[in-house]
Amino acid sequence: AFTHDDKHTSKLYGDGLAFMSSISLCFYLIASKQVRPHVPLPAMLTVVVLFSAITQTAMAMAVQPTITLDDNPATGVFGYLHPAYFNWWCFMLIVTAIGQAGYIGALKYLTAVVVSICMTMEPAMAIVVQNMIRYV
Numbered sequence: 001a002f003t004h005d006d007k008h009t010s011k012l013y014g015d016g017l018a019f020m021s022s023i024s025l026c027f028y029l030i031a032s033k034q035v036r037p038h039v040p041l042p043a044m045l046t047v048v049v050l051f052s053a054i055t056q057t058a059m060a061m062a063v064q065p066t067i068t069l070d071d072n073p074a075t076g077v078f079g080y081l082h083p084a085y086f087n088w089w090c091f092m093l094i095v096t097a098i099g100q101a102g103y104i105g106a107l108k109y110l111t112a113v114v115v116s117i118c119m120t121m122e123p124a125m126a127i128v129v130q131n132m133i134r135y136v
Helices: 006-038 041-063 083-106 112-134
Strands: none
Touching: 006 041, 006 112, 041 083, 083 112
16 A cells, blocks of 8 residues: 655656656757757857747746746846856856756757766766865
């Protein structure tokens, strides 16, 4: 018999979200592999980032009713435009653009499976690089 356990409900929910994220990533890579040879990289990046921004904003507003469509740094969708976040915003924009350009550019020459494996290894490699920098 199944006994309900509140302590593990959030873990199951997180596992479900991670699974759905991986399924979405598979569709993204397969679609990008098909479209990439026919679309210039800057146009592809623009579409991907715009779609991502709209989707993430809609999802955030659906689960968090306190989010507003203004530039309030604490609750606004455009709060990142606040001058206090300018340096962080520029850094993230550059890093995200380089990462996405690398993955989408690689899809022109590599299979989606190879790119997916590289994406999976990214957190582990970040830890390795962090430790290498620490000891230099």
